[in-house]
Amino acid sequence: MSLSVNGVEIEDTFAEAFSMxxxxxxxxxxxxxxxxxxxxxxxxxxxxxxxxxxxxxxxxxxxxxxxxxxxxxxxxxxxxxxxxxxxxxxxxxxxxxxxxxxxxxxxxxxxxxxxxxxxxxxxxxxxxxxxxxxxxxxxxxxxxxxxxxxxxxxxxxxxxxxxxxxxKAVAGGNFLIMGDSSQTVLEAGEKAVEAIHKVPGVVTPFPGGLCRSGSKVGSKYAFLKASTNTSFCPSIKNIFQSSRVPKNVDSILEIVINGLDLESVKTAMAEGISAAVEVKGVRKITAVNFAGKLGKFQIWLKDCLGGL
Amino acid sequence: MNEVVVTLISARTIEQGIGLEIGKTSEQYQNSVSVIELNPSDFESLEISEGETVEVESDYGSVLVKCRSSQDVPKGRAFMPYGPWANKLFSSSTRCSGMPQLKGIKVRVKAAKGLKMPSIVELIDELRRL
Amino acid sequence: MEVFLKPKVKPLIPVEAEVLTPDRFAGMKLSEIEGLPVYVGNRVEKLSDYFELEGSISEKPADQQITILGDASRIKYIGYGMTAGRILVEGGAGMHLGSHMSGGEIVVKGNASDWAGAEMSGGLISILGNTGDLLGSAYRGSREGMTGGCIIVKGNAGIESGIFMRRGTIVVEGEIGSFAGAHMNGGAIFIFGKASRGVGAEMRGNGSMIVCFKGVDSLLPTFIYNTIYKPNFMRIYLKFLFNTLKIDKAGEYFETPFKRYVGDAAVGGDGEIFIAET
Amino acid sequence: MEVFSDVVCPFCGCLCDDLEITVENNKIIKTKNSCAISLSKFMHHEDNRLNYPTVDGRRTDLVEAINESAKILASAKRPLIYGLSSTECEAINRSIELAELIGGVIDSTASVCHGPTIITEQSIGLIKSTLGEIKNRADLIIFWGSNPTESHLRHLTRYSMFPTGLFTPEGRKNRFIVAVDVRKTKLSRIVDLFLEIEPNKDFELISALRAIVRGVKIEAEQVSGIPINILKELAERMKKARFGVVFYGLGLTQSEMGDMNVNAAVGLVSDLNHHTKFVILPMRGHFNVAGANTVSSWLSGYPFAIDYSRGYSRYNPGEFTAVDLLERKEADAALIIASDPVAHFPASAVEHLTKIPLITIDQKVNMTTLLSRIVIPAATVGIEADGTAYRMDGIPIRLKKIIEPSEGILPDSEILKMMIDKIRVLKGGY
Amino acid sequence: MADLIIKNGYVYDPLNGVDGEKYEIHISKGKIVDEVDRRDAKIIDASNMVVMPGGVDLHSHIAGSKINIGRAMRPEDHRKDVMPRTSLTRAGVGYSCPSTFFTGYRYAQMGYTTVFEPAMPPLSARHVHEELNDIPIIDKGAFTLMGNNYFVLKYVKSKDLNMLKGFMAWLLKATRGYAVKIVNPGGVENWKWGKNVGGLDDLVYNFEVTPREIITSLAKVNEELGLPHTIHLHCNNLGVPGNWETTIESIKSVESIKPSEGRTRVVHVVHCQFNALDGENWVKLKSGACKIAKYVNEHNHVTIDLGQVIFTDTTTMTGDGPWQFRLHNLTGNKWVNSDVEMEAGAGVVPYTFRKENPANAIQWAIGLELALMVHDPWKISMTTDHPNGGPFLYYPKVISWLMSRKARTDTMLELNRSCIKKTGLAGIYREYDFNEIAIITRAAPSMLLGLKNKGHLGVGADGDVSIFNVNPTDWKPSMYRDVENAFSRAAFTIKKGEIVTKNGEIAANPLGKTFWVDAKVSEKIESDVLEDLRSEFKRIYTVSLNNYPVQDAYLPLSESVEIQTGRCLS
CATH class of the missing domain: 3.30.70.520 (Alpha-Beta Plaits)
Structure with missing residues (x-):
């Protein structure tokens, strides 16, 4: 059952974080x-x-x-x-x-x-x-x-x-902002990063805190370790079979959060999501995980938000 | 009255050693140690003649001794043999070393024409009165 | 908890009272403390022969304050080897104040005598008046002087302060006698008044540092001048003095440039003397 | 008439042991090989003597004088024993036993001559040799703040400047001699290089020399009144010497901060041993001041400035040294052995001596005996009594007895032994 | 003084073949006797205790200018251990440079009754004797330094062994010495020019002799004179990594010298630990103990003492001036050098042996390895080379290490494992028993010194006995702390038939005697030597020849040992 905040759907999934x-x-x-x-x-x-x-x-x-x-x-x-x-x-x-x-x-x-x-x-x-x-x-x-x-x-x-x-810290806390245009998700992303920076003990290592190219492990090219995160690319949402991009979404940005402890990462995610959903045109928030294969921390989005 | 400020050095001398072995109350000993030597230029500025009494004064005490001029003593310095006269000028502070500073202290020397230098017996009497 | 000691007499022969520490007092009855031995010449006497005692005693040294209500300038070894607690001396203190102490705090409102804080390894000594010679020094023969802690002197300090110092901090707000920090091999000395002859003589290095805010009488020829600059570390140290140790004078020098001298070249040392350029 | 040969002179730290003394009817009539002071010592040893014990100026016998002294010392809370350096080791040994027994402070005249040397030995060490090494090997000799022409009259001929030795067959010609002093002296006129320096500036000068020896460039043009190029030459000469020695005296120890001066000098010599052989020797004054430190070290662990108030020895120059104890008006009785502190201490230390019961054991009338409550005459060791003395370089030599002392006059050690026995009785055997 | 009977104790008297038997010891007039009258005798019940002869230490720097320099220069050392005076005893202070009275008391408290000062410069022999006279209770003696003496070098150079013999006899008598001590032969003379020798065949400046020649000449004459002790050799290159080779070469150099009658040994190598280092430098240091031990096991002309290292702050002092300079430079610690004209030198440098210092850990192991790898305990004497390896106060600790592998393991666990691997100690299972301890602390040193009345409890021996409160029948090596405690405070120490300590407390305070050797040479040699001395002395010495010998006044209580042959090695 998915949650909705400010009319934006929060997918009932988890960000898969790992220890660093x-x-x-x-x-x-x-x-x-x-x-x-x-x-x-x-x-x-x-x-x-x-x-x-x-x-x-x-x-x-x-x-x-x-x-x-x-x-x-x-x-x-x-x-x-x-x-x-x-x-x-x-x-x-x-x-x-x-x-x-x-x-x-x-x-x-x-x-x-x-x-x-x-x-x-x-x-x-x-x-x-x-x-x-x-x-x-x-x-x-x-x-x-x-x-x-x-x-x-x-x-x-x-x-x-x-x-x-x-x-021992926590890396890979994340969420995806799905919106109706690149303009929307950029605005939402900036707001989210701004909010995240108010939380002590976390950083967002990507440029400006935002990551536009999620990646997946492996590629059809043998020499490449990782390639674009095909499931979340809007421009191929209808030709890539297992695309997870909703119909009403045309642009997505990811925010990755590393923090000194799980609690800070959770708080940061919650603050970021709450800021993002304020922006008109944001359709959905979700998170990236690898079904528990990557890291030991599973940060459920609804848990985060519940903590606010 | 004329006065010079000099750095006083005290040390041993042969005459003091010889006198000491005769006895502290002997003439030889007293004569050998109750003296201050100044550089001729400092000596002249006091306008006294050889062997005249001067008063030597430091921050810790003063004493009357006879004064001589000596080429060996550089200008601005003065020399006295070890003994009860010189010791009236030194501080008892040892600065935690046990050793009072017996060389290189500032003293003022001024002519004391007509004043009589104390003998060792007089120095003792002075102490007895304390 | 606080116990008050009121001096009864001014002893002719200094009293050696290394029992005057919170460590020794803690957990005792007042009557037991009164009977503690003090050494006067070749006699053993009782603490109560020299002090009237009242107040309360705590179980732990850390909670104990000892207050001497008056002059103790003929009492030696106050706070000797203490590890915790607090001693307040309303008047002066005799030789060896807080020597070998490793923790706690001593405050002397009057003057302290020689060897204050000698070979101490921790804790804080504040002397509001002047202090004698060999402040925070090593005893003769030892090459391990002060190895930690802090001594603050509001007035002047004597000669050979911090000799053979290894660690810790000495702050003298007034003038300091000659050969401060001789043989120093670590630690820091801050001199807010004028420094005398021989400062840092034969200092080795190992991070040892002497900071002179009002110049030096005559710096040794074996300290090599290098540069004038505003080193950032100095701000840190000054802020530490200002904020933690409450030394107001430190606040005046946050933006001051310093001349850096290295020596003592006579012993191939790389200790530092900083002289404030004001 | 009897001629004693190889007699040891009990005046200065040289302890010359080649004197010939002619004695007739228990009187010395002639000395050979004596210096001027030694001559005075042997020929005038009977002048101004104390002939009998006195208590409060009243003539008495030895037993009473000892008893009175014992009473004072046994009841004192902070007794001081001082002197020692002009007596024999056996007496020094007894003095320390006495100090132990009465829980007193014991200090020797070393504290006001080479105390700073000892303090230096304790902080950085000392690089010394016996005098024969100098005589046999030294080709560079530096007299720093010392002047043997006034104080150690035969030093130059027997040990340092002139003698020929195993590797110095031509004596003076094999040696380069330097003098450093604050004024011209007899010595400064006969040396190869004389440096007249400013008073109280030895430390700076020696430090600069050390830096130069290390190859450091000194910015200053002159240090302590000596131009840098002269220092550079001297440093070079020191490094190139085959065997160098520094003889230093009270010019270093009695100036401002004597301990640091000596410290620098020893450090310089220590450094020079990386280049060549170099030693440094203090010119000790009294004939057995070295013995006072030596005996005291083996008995108490410490060379001087010792406090026995706690039953064992403690050491702290500045706290347990005689001048300091008197300056702080701490001592409540004093026993002076073979010394004249009233003549030789600064005035304010003397002042306290006049206010406490003072006991003096000495051979001659001096300022201290004139002020003492109890005076006990003693035999002159090296003339009227035998015993051990340590030369300035630590060599023990046996002093000879060449004549009998006057009736009833005992050597220091025996007087002290009597005093110890009496005090033991007073203390109930403890 | 009442006669004494010690009953019920387990007696260890190796020289008489007694190994833990229970029988009574009777003492009368200071000597062990067959039987005393029980009615007048004082009886000590030594039930469940170990009874041994009084301890004999053949190498401990207890008196003379070196240790006194140590005392004077180390006030900080004395604060660690103080002894206030009592009505019976004098005051004293420790620790690594203890005062004389303290030295006597502490030795007696540990059951020791005879101790030898191993380095006496002839010119300051008077000083040594003055100090010995202020060491109470124990008997003592001192070895005269000869290895760098001008006259020795001169006669070795001219290969005139008769003159050498005459001089050695004269010098022993002049100094009231007991044996011939050689320290870094040739090296100390070269140090007087700031140099050293690097091996047995280096030349001594101006004399053109080698250390090898000095050692062999002195050893040869020593045996010809029939001195009670062999030469007492502090080898060249002490403290230099890789020096085990020099050590073995030095011992080898005297292999062919004929020992004095009745014995096989011709050399005693002192504080061997410092001379058993292997490896090129301090970083690559490893133990050379097995090489030394192998050699010693295969030869009967050499004996050694340990120079065991103790982990503590101590003071090093040797007659080896150049080594002390090197140590000063290694550590930066204060340094006193003291050269003695024509004959010797000395250096003193404080040093702390630390468990965390790899070289120190290896040194510690080497000492124990030597003791454990040499099969015959009669070749070993236990020492710490007091205070060089550590103060003598730690002898009980050394005993516990030797008697208990667990004690060693417990210490090894505190050390760096890789250091221990550079030694063979971990692989050694040998544990000394009480009998062997009695050998290395009593019987062997006394035998090596040729003291016929010391180190055993046979009839006629001096009445020096020590009794320790440890029961040998139920003691196990795991109880090493018990044995350490027992040996730290003897239940009784008996000196010359008098109880001097009881339960570790001083009970009496007699003065012991001083041993010295009066060796005889022919009148001709004697007068030739004197003539040579007379002709040279004034030129090269600063003391006249007549004032040089030690006067009788310095030996109030002495025993001159007639030259006699020592016991064989078992």
Whole structure:
């Protein structure tokens, strides 16, 4: 039995999410412009582990009052399949995109009690200092001890915290917005992403949070691992036999959500769906799953919305 | 009155060693240690003659001794042999080392014409009165 | 819970009272505490020979405050080795205040004497007046000085503060004596007044850092000047001082550029001295 | 007439052991090989002597003086024992036993001469050798803040500047000598290089030298009054020496922050051992000040500044050193052995000494005996009594007894033994 | 003093072939006797206890300038262990550099009654004896350093073994020494120019002799003189990975030397653990113990002591100046160097053996491997080379490791597994029994030293007995903590027939004696040597020849040992 919100049908199905290791880091800079540039650069080409080394996205902007150094910043989250496949891209991306970016510093965004493990990210980056790096210790024996590395660079000095928290997180939370036109679904998608970004602990790794090309595993071409998600392509809905595109739908966008825990992902999905259905022309909301073959989390849409 | 500010060094001398072995109350000992040596230019600025009494004063005390000029002492510095006279000028603070600073303290030297230098017995009497 | 100690006499011979810790008091009866031994010269006497005691005693050291209502500048070893709780001294404190402590807090409203916080590993000591020499230092022979915790001195500090320091933080709001941070091998010293001769002598590195906000009397020739900049880490540390340790003066320097010196080259060290450019 | 050969001179840390002393009718009539001070010591040892014990200025016998002293010391809460460096090891040994027995503080004159050396040894070490190594091998000798021409008169001829040795057959010619001082001295006129430096700036200068030895470029044009190029030359000379030595004295230890000065000097020598052989030796003053530290170390674990108030030894220079204890007006009785703190301590430390019961054991009248409540005369060790002394480089040498002391005059060790026995009785055997 | 009877104890007296039998020991006038009059005797009931001769330690740095430098430079060390004075005992402080009184008391508390200081520079021999006189209770002695002595080098160079013999005899007497100690032969002389030797055939500067020549000459003369102990050798390259080869080569070099009458041994290799390292460097370090043990098992001219490592903060001190400099550079710890003109040197550096340090873990295993892989315990003496491997206070711990594989396993579990694999320790199942412990802590060292009245309980032996509260009949290796406790605090220590400790508390405080050797050479040699000394002394020494020998005043209680032949190796 399907649910209807604001006259939009919510299919009684589930988004199939799976477990990944996630981490959060705070990039600060002289101003939010440079923090954003670093964050964008760092989270680039990190939409899906199908072809990228990790999944990453910007969680939100962080105010001066919230950051350790009192400068504006951006909170970024990264996801990988294991500790190691998370650690590697973190090192690479911080090294290439933040270390290089003027005025930035990087801090851990997942404290020791929130995290399952602490990764030696700053400790790895420090070698870039070629022996001139300086270890900075703070608050030993007073409160939770803090460790940083200071690395001399051409501009001045790059500062990074020694350890970054990582925890078992949830990736692949998703829903599809089906609407009467590409204009409609884009508008609904933007609204949904905006709403999702208000939820702490989640990111939407795709460009602008929206994914227009869902994919399926395999292809008729042997050399291709994945190909377009034929079931949801409106332009072939009537020639592709098992198309799942409703008649009144002519465009679909997917929103994929990774979060630090199941609850955040659920909340984010609910907030996103609720925002999407507000837009006129949205016909249906559904979610992608692989009948439980892919991941251990099944997030039922109606459960999400029930939680609101 | 003329006055110079100098850095005082105290150290051992042969005469002090010889005098010491004769006895603390001996003339030799007293003569050997109750003296301050200044660079000739500092000495001249005091307008005194060789061997005249001067008053030496530090932040911690003052003492009357005879004054001599010596080429060996650089300008702005002064020399006194170890002994009860010099020790009236030093602080007892050891800065947690056990060792009071006996060299390199600032002192003011001024002429004290006509004033008599205390003998060792007088120094003792002074202590007895404390 | 709080217990009050009112000094009865000003002892001629300093009293060694390492029993003055919340750890020792916790779980005892007041009468038992009165009988705790203190060492005066070669005699063993009772705590009650020197203090009138009243107040209440908690079961756990962490809940215990000891307040000394008056001057204790001839009382040595207050808070020696304490792990938790709080000690407040309304007057001055004698030698070895909080030495070897690993946790808890000590506040001295008057002056503290030498070796305050020597070889401490944790906790917080606040001295509102001046302090003596060898603040947060190693005892002679040891190469492990302060290894953690924080000492805040509102007034001036003596010589060889933080000698052989390994970790932790020392903040002196007034002036500091010569050879602060000598042999330092880790840890941070913030000097808001003027620093004297020999600051950082023979410091090794390992992240050791001395920050001078009002200049240095004469910096050693073996500290090599590098650059002037506004390092971001300094903002973090200053904010930590300002917010967590409530050091108001730190707030004045968030945007200050610093000169960076590295040394001591005499020992091949890579410790740092930062001098505020104001 | 009797001639004693190989007599050891009990004046300075050199402990020259080649003296010939001629004695006639229990009187010294001639000395050979003595320096001026040694001559004065041997020839005048009978001048200004204390001839009998006194209590409150009143002549008394030894037993009463001991009994009175024992009473004071046994009842004191914070007794101080001080001196030791001009007496023999057996007496030092007894003094420590006494300090243990009365739960007192014991300190030697080392605290006001080479205490900073000991503090340095404890923080970074010391790289030393015996004096014969210098005589046999050294080709570069640096006197830093030390001046043997006034204080260790035969040092230059016996050990350092002039003697020929196994690998120094031409003596002075085989050696390059440097003096560093704040004023010109007799020594500075006969050395190959003299550096006249600013007072209280030794640390900076030595640090700069260390950096230069490490190959670091120093920006400053001059340090402590010495141009950098001279320092560079000196550093080069040090690295190229076959066997170098630094003899340092009170110029380092008694200046501002003596412990850091010595620390730097030892560090420099330690660094130089990566390039060549280099050692550093303190010029110890009193003939047995090294012995005071040595004996004290094996008995108490600590060289000086020891407190026995808790029944075992504790150490803390600055807390348990004599000047500090007096400055804080802590001591309530004092026993002075073979020393004259009233003459040699700064005035405010002396002030407290005048206010407490003071017991002095010494050979001669001095300022301290003049102010003491109890004075006990002692035999002169090395002349009237035998015993062990440690040379400045730690070599133990046996002092000789060459004449009999006056009737009833005992050596320090025996006086102290009597005192210990008496105090044991007073304490009921404990 | 009353006569003593110790009854009901299980007696271990290996030199007399007694292995855990129950019988009475009688002591009268400080000596073991057949029987005393029961009515006047004090009787100690040692039921369920182990009775052994008093412990004998042949290598422990307890007195002299080195340990005293350690004391003076390490105030932080003393805070760890303090002993206030009592009406009976003097005050003292520990830990790795304990004060003299503390040393005597702690040894006695562990049942030890005889200890030898193994490195006495002749010029500071007086210092050693002054300190020995302040070590209460135990008997003691000191070995004279000779391996880098100017006159030794000179006579070795001129191959004049008669002069060498005369000089050795003179020097032993002048210093009141007990044996010939050789430390890094040639290396210490070279250190006086800031260098070292790298092997047995390197040259000593200016003397053109090799370490090999020094060792063989001294060993040869040592045996010809018939000194009670063999040469006491601290090999070259100590602490250098791969040094096991140097060690074996050093032992081999004296293989053909004829031992003094009645014995087979000609060399004692000290703290062998430090000289049994295999591998090219510290990173690739592995145990060379099996190679050393194999050699020792196959030859009877060598004995060793362990130099067992204890995981603790300690102070290293040796006469090996260049090694101490190297250690200072490895650790960055404070360093005191002290060279003695014409004859010796020393260095002192604090060091902490850590369980997490791979090299230390291997070193720990090597010491135990040596003890366990050498089949004949008579070739082994137990030492920690106090304080180099660790303070002597840990002897009971070493005993527990030797007696219990479980004790070793429990320690190994705390170490890095891959380190243990670089040693053979995990594969060793041997466990010492009480008899073997009595051998390596009592009988063997005393036999090696040629002390005929020590280390056994036969009639005529000194009345030195230790009694430990552990029952050997129901003790099992799993109860290793019991044996550790028992050996830490002897139930009774009896010294010269007097009960000196009881339940680990000091009960009496007598002064022990000092052993020294008075070796005789012909008058001709004696006068030739003296003449040579007279002609050279003034030029090269800073002390006159007449003031050089130790005066009798420094030996208030001494026993000069007549030259006599030692016992055979079993």
């Amino acid at each position: 290791w996630g981490s959060r880091l705070i990039i600060t800079a002289k101003n939010s412009k440079w923090a954003n540039i670093a964050a964008l650069s760092m989270t680039g080409y990190a939409t899906s582990v199908i072809m990228c080394d990790c999944e990453a996205g910007i969680e939100r902007e962080v105010y001066e009052s919230e950051t350790m150094d009192g400068r504006p910043g951006v909170s970024v989250m990264m996801f990988g399949f294991s500790r190691k496949t998370l650690e590697e891209p973190m090192l690479k991306r911080i090294g290439q995109c933040v270390l290089t970016c003027p005025s930035t510093s990087v801090y851990n965004g997942l404290s020791k009690d929130q995290a399952d493990e602490m990764l030696d990210i700053g400790k790895g980056i420090r070698f870039f200092g070629d022996g001139f790096q300086v270890k900075m210790r703070m608050s030993d024996g007073i409160c939770e001890r803090k460790r940083f590395w200071r690395i001399p660079v051409m501009e001045g000095e790059f500062l990074i915290e020694e350890k970054f928290g990582a925890k």
